[in-house]
Amino acid sequence: MKLTESREKFINAWGTLGTSWGINRTMAQVHALLLISADALTTEEIMEELNISRGNTNMNVRTLIDWGLVQKELRAGERKEYFVAEKDIYKVFKQIAKERRKRELEPIFKVLDEVKKVDGDKRDKNIKAFVDTIEQIERFTTKADRTLETLIKADENWLMGSFMKLMK
Amino acid sequence: MKLTESREKFINAWGTLGTSWGINRTMAQVHALLLISADALTTEEIMEELNISRGNTNMNVRTLIDWGLVQKELRAGERKEYFVAEKDIYKVFKQIAKERRKRELEPIFKVLDEVKKVDGDKRDKNIKAFVDTIEQIERFTTKADRTLETLIKADENWLMGSFMKLMK
DNA sequence: ATAAACTTTCAGAAAGTTTTGAAAGTTCGG
DNA sequence: CCGAACTTTCAAAACTTTCTGAAAGTTTAT
Numbered sequence: 001m002k003l004t005e006s007r008e009k010f011i012n013a014w015g016t017l018g019t020s021w022g023i024n025r026t027m028a029q030v031h032a033l034l035l036i037s038a039d040a041l042t043t044e045e046i047m048e049e050l051n052i053s054r055g056n057t058n059m060n061v062r063t064l065i066d067w068g069l070v071q072k073e074l075r076a077g078e079r080k081e082y083f084v085a086e087k088d089i090y091k092v093f094k095q096i097a098k099e100r101r102k103r104e105l106e107p108i109f110k111v112l113d114e115v116k117k118v119d120g121d122k123r124d125k126n127i128k129a130f131v132d133t134i135e136q137i138e139r140f141t142t143k144a145d146r147t148l149e150t151l152i153k154a155d156e157n158w159l160m161g162s163f164m165k166l167m168k
Numbered sequence: 169m170k171l172t173e174s175r176e177k178f179i180n181a182w183g184t185l186g187t188s189w190g191i192n193r194t195m196a197q198v199h200a201l202l203l204i205s206a207d208a209l210t211t212e213e214i215m216e217e218l219n220i221s222r223g224n225t226n227m228n229v230r231t232l233i234d235w236g237l238v239q240k241e242l243r244a245g246e247r248k249e250y251f252v253a254e255k256d257i258y259k260v261f262k263q264i265a266k267e268r269r270k271r272e273l274e275p276i277f278k279v280l281d282e283v284k285k286v287d288g289d290k291r292d293k294n295i296k297a298f299v300d301t302i303e304q305i306e307r308f309t310t311k312a313d314r315t316l317e318t319l320i321k322a323d324e325n326w327l328m329g330s331f332m333k334l335m336k
Numbered sequence: 337a338t339a340a341a342c343t344t345t346c347a348g349a350a351a352g353t354t355t356t357g358a359a360a361g362t363t364c365g366g
Numbered sequence: 367c368c369g370a371a372c373t374t375t376c377a378a379a380a381c382t383t384t385c386t387g388a389a390a391g392t393t394t395a396t
Contacts, residue, residue: 001282001283001285006283006286007298009282009283010280010298013275013276013280016275020271021190021272022187022188022190024354026354026355035301036297036298036301036302037294038293043373052356053356054356054357054373054374055357055358056355058375059354059374079364079372087304089301089308090308093308103188104185104188107184111177112178114169116174117169118170118171119170119171125206126171128206129204129206130171133203134204136255140257140258140261211342220385221386222343222386223346223387224384224385224386226345227384247341248342249342
């Protein structure tokens with residue numbers, strides 16, 4: 001398979017994967033493109049490679065920068081901005097985990113906390129079913145969250161070490 | 169806060185969370201409703217509680233059954249089907265992980281495998297950047313996948329034990 | 337065999353999300 | 367301060383996904 005074809009295939013696959021993880025297709029594709037490019041790219045180059053508009057490119061590159069997955073690179077004597085992706089895949093997953101934790105897990109914790117203060121007799125089976133479920137979810141997610149936090153803070157070797165241990 | 173209000177709040181939060189994880193909002197809401205209900209519910213009851221159509225209810229309940237998160241419950245002498253959710257939250261997350269692994273990780277492995285067989289001189293920096301990235305992703309995802317598989321197969325206590333260890 | 341009680345399907349409508357592209361904004365050298 | 371080179375914004379359009387509800391299908395009792 002030719003490089004061009006392989007690249008295209010990978011970019012598409014990454015875009016599809018992104019979609020089912022709640023990340024928009026184009027954002028995932030821009031990320032994939034930058035990941036596999038040896039050099040930093042300009043807006044113009046991204047537009048051309050992916051056949052997308054300037055506005056779309058700008059918006060998605062900006063989001064990737066917000067997520068800490070892409071950085072601007074300035075070149076002496078040039079006006080244009082160049083973009084490079086973080087190439088270390090561990091860092092990439094760590095960043096994503098961090099971002100999503102903030103955007104998704106934190107709000108749910110807030111709701112769980114609020115919602116479990118339901119009033120009424122705990123012997124009522126409907127109240128009991130509700131409270132029990134909420135508490136179980138809270139216990140589980142708190143544990144999962146702490147684990148995630150540990151992983152996020154940990155350095156790469158530690159991360160690998162933990163995975164290794166888990167795998168026995 | 170009244171039970172009705174709490175329930176509604178939780179159902180909505182769960183629905184929103186689902187959305188950002190690529191699970192459709194209604195499916196997540198039906199799941200939430202069944203999770204917090206003391207008794208099994210009929211299609212009719214789900215329709216009424218969530219204000220959704222018969223077709224929509226049927227489709228989403230069916231998908232939840234496919235995912236192994238909900239079961240049919242038949243009652244002697246009754247024609248209607250009753251639905252109950254798996255209440256053990258560990259099992260719920262395990263099932264979801266299993267499902268998504270099959271639908272999302274497996275296809276990406278296939279692509280990575282295909283795509284890394286790119287032809288051309290490995291000293292070309294573009295080919296090198298591409299192949300290096302693909303290999304890194306493959307190594308990482310394979311490890312993550314094995315860990316996931318181990319977790320899926322493991323029983324609940326083992327799962328908790330592992331989490332505990334990770335948390336130190 | 338029929339009818340009642342249910343469940344499933346599916347085409348079109350509605351809702352939600354993403355993309356475009358032109359216009360507005362910014363920055364910098366001279 | 368001007369104009370060229372770029373970046374950002376945003377309303378409208380295109381696309382995607384989800385939902386509705388009526389019709390078709392299935393099952394069971396008699």
